[in-house]
Amino acid sequence: MKIAxxxxxxxxxxIEAIALERGHQIVYKQDFDLQEGTLQAAQVAINFSIPDAAVQNIKTAMDAKxxxxxxxxGWLAHYESITAYCHKQQSGFLYASNFSIGVNLFFKLNKALAQWMAPHSSYQARLEETHHIxxxxxxxxxxITLAEGILETGRYKQWALDSDQDSDLSIHAVRTGEVPGTHTVHYTSAVDEIQIKHEAFSRTGFALGAVVAAEWLAGKQGVYSMEDVLNVS
Ligand SMILES: NC(=O)c1ccc[n+]([C@@H]2O[C@H](COP(=O)([O-])OP(=O)(O)OC[C@H]3O[C@@H](n4cnc5c(N)ncnc54)[C@H](OP(=O)(O)O)[C@@H]3O)[C@@H](O)[C@H]2O)c1
Known part of the structure; x- marks a missing residue:
């Protein structure tokens, strides 16, 4: 497969390392100060640029079919406009906040646990995430995806960073060292605590998931998620 x-x-x-290992070819590379190869030659593009560049990069690839x-x-305020643009350009689009297969199973576990916990008002949920600086x-x-899974139950009004309101689902974000990504969901009562946690050991899981998603998306039109790729919807 030819990848941009x-x-x-x-x-x-x-992603380049995993893609080459799986027999794919990189036909276009773009960074802030790099443009190498031909975007139009690609069968699929994989965008892991910075938040400010994402929307334009996605549109440019869709324009090129x-x-x-x-x-x-960090660009999700534009998600609706991008999916509309995808339909207009008859292109294909798949966004995931996390491409690791383990995290996508963790999302399912989080939703199930949220449903079980919702009637138990003595437990207050909160999220903690830790990433590199x-x-x-x-x-x-x-x-945010984990929070949305919990908000579906209607138990909390909204998620908010470091909130002490019972009606908010508080998220605490830690930035330290070179941590690839750790997420913990806590349910705390006066007498005990339940935690579920996912810890990435490296970026390899994200990269592999993104390449697997690209293999799946090539040749398709429409808007998809990792649930479609993993067949766990
Ligand atoms: N969904 C997932 O599974 C997952 C996993 C890990 C990370 N992420 C996300 O993926 C993104 C990238 O993460 P990262 O760790 O690879 O960050 P990174 O090392 O900072 O890479 C981002 C790259 O984008 C480049 N860039 C800047 N402007 C660009 C443009 N107009 N077009 C193309 N590239 C441009 C940057 O170049 P300069 O450095 O020269 O500015 C930089 O090399 C972040 O939003 C991160 O949160 C997602």
Missing amino acids: LLGYGRMGKA VPVVCGTT HKLDAPSGTA
């Missing part, structure tokens, strides 16, 4: 890499930072490089797998977080957005896109 939009964003050639830490994730772009990890190249479907896009997007892992950049280079990460530009907070909270992480993964934490």
Whole structure:
């Protein structure tokens, strides 16, 4: 498969390594100060650029009739307009806040646990996420997806960073060292606590998931998620 890499930072490089290992070809690479190869030659684009560049990169690929797998977080205010643009351009689009297969199973576990916990008002939920110091957005896109899974129950009004209101689902974001990504959901009562936690050991899981998603999306039109790729919807 011929792949375009939009964003050639830490994730772009990890994705390149996995893609080559799986027998794919990188036909286009774009970074802030790099443009190499031909975007139009790609069967699929994988965007892991910075939040401010994501929307334009996605549109440019869709204009070139190249479907896009997007892992950049922190641009979701534009999600509706991008999916509309995808339909208009008859292109393909798949966004995931986290491409790791383990995290996508963790999302399912989080939703199930949220349903079980919702009637138990003695437990207050909160989220904690820890990432490396280079990460530009907070909270992480993964934490927002986890929060949305819990908000579906109607037990909390909204998520908010470091809130002490019972009606809010509080998210605490920690930035330290080179941590690839750790997410913990806590349910705390006066007498005990339940925790579920996912800890990434490296970027390899994200990169592999993004390449698997790209293999799945190539040749398709429409808007998809990792639930479609993993067949767990
Ligand atoms: N969904 C997931 O599974 C997942 C997993 C890990 C990370 N992420 C997200 O993926 C994104 C990238 O993470 P990262 O760790 O790889 O960050 P990174 O190392 O900072 O890489 C981002 C790259 O984008 C480049 N860039 C800047 N402007 C660009 C443009 N107009 N077009 C193309 N590239 C451009 C940057 O170049 P310069 O450095 O020269 O500015 C940088 O090399 C972040 O939003 C992060 O939160 C998602």
